[in-house]
Amino acid sequence: MPPSHRFGGEAYNDDPHVEKECKPMLAILIQLLVSGIALGFIYALVGIEYTLVWNSTGLLNFSHDKLITLGAYIFGGTLVLGLGLNSWLSVIIAMIVSGIVGALVASTIFNPLRNMRSTIFAVMGTIMLGRILYEATRLIWGPIPFTVPNWLTGNVIIHDISITKANLYICVVSIVVVACLQTFLTFTKTGKAMRCVAQNKKAAALMGINVSQNICITTGISSIICCIIGMLIIPLFNIDVNMASMIGLKGFSAGVIGGFGYMPGAILGGLIIGIVENLSVAVLPAVYKDVVSFVLLILFLLVRPGGILGKKA
């Protein structure tokens, strides 16, 4: 082997230009930070929809990543590409359909099964639902991944930093979703009822709140958020049956790290995971990106199970 190539594998570490290249290194860091923040918002949204259902029913919806995928398929596969509808009309229809699907999930799984002896019945129900949705998407839309042309595509270049427009949309839409949700929970009667149900189902029922109906509404809202996530990630992830499996898990981690069952916690947790895992690429080989987020999850479970903003351990 010629001596000049002995270190072929680490060529960029002992590059003679390395001193002149602090600027590119900074560019890498900023670039990673940008995509980290955008992914962080996605994890945060996943954490929020997870938390909504958890607070309302005391159950985890293990089919939520499939609901994200379903939202993307309904929007991209059926409405835009299948029926050729206008994108923004499709967004509204997809959200309505997802809301109905969510309410159906609540009335067929959560409500009948939540009062069984063990929560395992309802949890198994959602796992099974996930499998059904997975196979159904594969059978209806086929196993070949595809994308929606010209949907939130393009990028902005600011001082050598390329920002995908989809990332900007993700940040803006996430903030809008969180603000709307917060307003809804604070100022509307239904929202207040949802918070009552989250605090104490028995007391809420005694106060005249229809708990089952309330769970339907909450799960419907959570499913609409799933659909929004699905539509937002199409330009980044493309549409494929496994598109949401990893963000589903990371959203769960976001909840744990931020403080499970507490919405600001999910947002903080999501951003932390997104940024930390992306910046880790600068020092570690990129294949370990997922390892970093899950090590973070395990560390929090061991050291601070209540999460950063959690009230008690």
Place this chain on the structure above:
Amino acid sequence: MKKTRLTAFVLAFCMALSLAGCNGSPTDSSGAASAQASAGSGAASSGDTIKIGLIAMLTGANPLNGLRMQQAVQLAVDEYNDKGGLLGKKVQLLTEDDQTLQDMAVTCANKLISEGVVGIVGPHRSTNAMAIEQVVASAGVPTLTGGTTPKISQLNNKFLFRCRASDAVFAEVAAQYAVEKLGAKKVGMFYNNDEFGTGGNEVAKAYCQKAGVEYVAEGHNTNDKDFTGQIMKMKNAKVDAVLIWTHDPELAIHARQIKDLGLNAKVISSPGITMPQVIEMCKPEQIEGWYGVTDFVSTSTVDVTKTFIKNFEAKYKVPAELYSASYYGAAVSLLEAIKTAGSTDRTKVRDALAATKDLQVPVGTMTTDSTNDMVHEVHVAKMVNAEPVYQETVKLQ
């Protein structure tokens, strides 16, 4: 409580039913019917035909690919029969459906062997080929698979042949093309961290070391959706050419991000980039000027390939693609071997297959080597306006 339990039971029952429905429905497709039809006619045929078998995935996850395999092999059989058959007899094709499942592949192989086929074409997946490997070896039936894992070469199975180039050939040709034809002084590699990707990475790394060219590799996992880190590192390393060795979904995302992040390097990709499903996921400008190594380019200028494409389209009214081209070649090599052997004795046919030399088929030139690999060359295509355009055929020394 009783009512809740009853509801739970009914729900569980519904789920079980819908799951059963999911599994059951693909078998209703027309492919299954045609498979059964041809298998049925096989059992009824007399002794003056030469039977060859085909194991194809007519149902299951990739039914369209299986259908193309069947059409291509049938085309080859028909062409021989039109020319008067083989050894004075008509050739008859028996098709079995393995549903891309390993256990079904074993059942299909056993069935075909018991029906007295001279040789078997298929199955397509490497895993399925490995599953039937012992069955065909002990029965002594020459079998031609299109599975591309390098492991098949290490089996030392005298009866298992490979009718396409192995993954190792693809990766070496890609690296060789980058260095020799595109003049790269520093080669980068984005590889999937699975068997396919790491295999490609090893081969390309070994080639670059031998050629004295700097080599930088960055891995990723299947289902990863963001490659900012890898691409930025590669940009910082200032590579002239970059190879991408991964599967379709990841490849499409690489295309978008390489363009967005402005990595200026020549790109040579694993075969996926020449396939319509990947091209449709990319914008034409994202992959403009990319190179792809592949078995089959529809714009090939090689005569055998052009004739095959014309005949296939004339007969089935659909364009020829990778699966039809690969298995047409497999069928032709098997039929040629029967002709050369002058007999339907399976061992003699095997020996003739092992002695195949310079046979022109749509995927290249077939010359069997000591590990029963028949194809040692692949084609390079360049993406021009979202169309793979044939550049040249690269043969390994």
